[in-house]
Amino acid sequence: MHVLVIGAAGMVGRKLLDKIAAEPGALGSDIDKLTLVDVFEPVAPATFAGIAQTIAADLSDPGVADRLVAARPDMIFHLAAIVSGEAEADFEKGYKINLDGTRWLFEAIRIEGQKAPYKPRVIFASSIAVFGAPFPDKIGDEFFTTPLTSYGTQKAISELLLSDYSRRGFFDGIGIRLPTICIRPGKPNKAASGFFSNILREPLSGQEAILPVDENVRHWFASPRSAVGFFIHAATLDLEQVGPRRNLSMPGLSALVGEEIAALQRVAGDKAVKLIRREPDATIQKIVSGWATDFDTSRASKLGFKAETAFDDIIKAHIDYELGGKIPA
Numbered sequence: 001m002h003v004l005v006i007g008a009a010g011m012v013g014r015k016l017l018d019k020i021a022a023e024p025g026a027l028g029s030d031i032d033k034l035t036l037v038d039v040f041e042p043v044a045p046a047t048f049a050g051i052a053q054t055i056a057a058d059l060s061d062p063g064v065a066d067r068l069v070a071a072r073p074d075m076i077f078h079l080a081a082i083v084s085g086e087a088e089a090d091f092e093k094g095y096k097i098n099l100d101g102t103r104w105l106f107e108a109i110r111i112e113g114q115k116a117p118y119k120p121r122v123i124f125a126s127s128i129a130v131f132g133a134p135f136p137d138k139i140g141d142e143f144f145t146t147p148l149t150s151y152g153t154q155k156a157i158s159e160l161l162l163s164d165y166s167r168r169g170f171f172d173g174i175g176i177r178l179p180t181i182c183i184r185p186g187k188p189n190k191a192a193s194g195f196f197s198n199i200l201r202e203p204l205s206g207q208e209a210i211l212p213v214d215e216n217v218r219h220w221f222a223s224p225r226s227a228v229g230f231f232i233h234a235a236t237l238d239l240e241q242v243g244p245r246r247n248l249s250m251p252g253l254s255a256l257v258g259e260e261i262a263a264l265q266r267v268a269g270d271k272a273v274k275l276i277r278r279e280p281d282a283t284i285q286k287i288v289s290g291w292a293t294d295f296d297t298s299r300a301s302k303l304g305f306k307a308e309t310a311f312d313d314i315i316k317a318h319i320d321y322e323l324g325g326k327i328p329a
Contacts, residue, residue: 002033004068006059007079009038011184015228021045027075028236035073060101069108072118075235078105079125083191087151098154106161110170122173123234126247128220130156130177131292138296141249148290159247166246174234175247179222183318192287200264200315203272206328212281215258218293222252223314226307233305241303251307254294263311268327
């Protein structure tokens with residue numbers, strides 16, 4: 001099986017590759033070719049030496065999607081995007097990367113299939129940002145998508161395209177609406193949601209973090225470990241069970257910022273909590289106020305998708321996987 005991962009240098013992409021490397025049968029078939037693409041050349045796990053090709057390319061540039069699809073990969077993970085804050089700050093870049101790149105990929109698959117039969121599986125990273133306020137107490141998959149950010153709009157349009165191209169038989173697609181991934185490892189990025197991770201990650205490493213919103217802000221979370229599990233499960237799921245509604249909100253955990261901090265205190269103590277500094281940011285507060293807070297994900301759960309149910313477990317997962325199992329002194 002030939003697997004193409006677009007956005008392979010990103011956090012989820014890297015962790016997905018690590019998982020596949022550790023469990024060779026995770027995608028249901030042996031991988032005999034692996035193509036890894038990102039704007040910065042990805043690094044292939046040593047396990048895939050000899051079968052991996054790494055490419056530095058921007059999917060939204062002319063001809064890139066055509067060249068990638070010409071190799072006829074059997075499975076395509078489309079994880080590439082710029083994050084919410086950057087998409088809001090740079091309108092043109094957001095639409096170029098998050099929408100145009102996706103459309104060129106879908107079109108390249110359709111056109112390739114006109115030459116000879118070709119129908120890959122496409123697993124697309126979408127977002128709960130496709131939903132906009134006002135919200136019901138719990139948002140189900142049937143709730144209409146009225147995003148209040150450019151990023152959410154770009155993802156919502158891509159979801160419609162994925163459903164239509166799947167309906168027409170050009171590929172077999174599934175859209176994974178990710179919760180906010182927490183705790184993201186590495187350095188802070190430009191995502192407006194980044195503070196949700198920052199106020200845990202930095203204190204766990206003995207560093208100060210900024211909290212730009214009120215502690216009563218509620219949001220929907222899942223760990224990087226769960227995110228990888230979503231994509232692995234989507235790769236092997238019988239999509240006949242999903243039916244024509246190809247975009248699914250993933251399971252997660254609804255929590256207040258204050259509950260995040262309380263979990264940090266239980267796991268790491270008062271010393272960590274004291275490293276959080278409150279600095280209200282009106283721009284971020286406005287963006288966050290339009291985000292979804294709680295979901296009914298019974299549809300995804302019945303299909304076998306799983307996530308954490310306690311914030312303590314999300315923090316402990318970060319300590320285990322990113323900090324070697326213990327909090328630095």
